[in-house]
Amino acid sequence: MADKKSMDAAKEEAHTSKKTVTKKVRQEKGIKNKKDNKTGESQVCIHDDRPVEEILADIEDVIKKLSDDEISLEDSIKTYENGMMLMAGVKSRLDKAQRQIIILENKYTKKSDKKDKTVDDDFADSFKNDISDKETEVD
Numbered sequence: 001m002a003d004k005k006s007m008d009a010a011k012e013e014a015h016t017s018k019k020t021v022t023k024k025v026r027q028e029k030g031i032k033n034k035k036d037n038k039t040g041e042s043q044v045c046i047h048d049d050r051p052v053e054e055i056l057a058d059i060e061d062v063i064k065k066l067s068d069d070e071i072s073l074e075d076s077i078k079t080y081e082n083g084m085m086l087m088a089g090v091k092s093r094l095d096k097a098q099r100q101i102i103i104l105e106n107k108y109t110k111k112s113d114k115k116d117k118t119v120d121d122d123f124a125d126s127f128k129n130d131i132s133d134k135e136t137e138v139d
Contacts, residue, residue: 048086052093058086059090065079
């Protein structure tokens with residue numbers, strides 16, 4: 001019985017140690033989980049202060065490395081994961097930039113421009129006008 005308890009304690013300690021190491025590595029790399037507001041799914045977000053162009057160059061290096069026939073399966077998986085994390089970080093930054101652009105567009109457009117109709121509204125209005133024109137022709 002004592003051996004089983006000590007084995008269980010050792011397993012628990014190893015599991016806790018692994019969690020701590022994983023947490024430290026994630027912090028060092030700036031990896032965070034973020035919940036998607038639309039789907040509710042957890043997404044990985046990478047915080048990387050380098051310019052997007054540098055990160056994209058790293059992604060190109062990942063692609064080249066994965067194309068190499070000499071790379072082992074284990075290295076392929078690690079390299080692929082690294083590439084996916086880089087892509088998630090770039091996507092996050094591009095999404096943020098897009099939101100900033102929308103905010104700036106809304107801020108600096110004229111108030112009358114904000115009331116402009118969308119393409120769908122224009123199409124619906126033209127369709128209504130066509131129908132009303134045809135109704136007056138029939139009368």
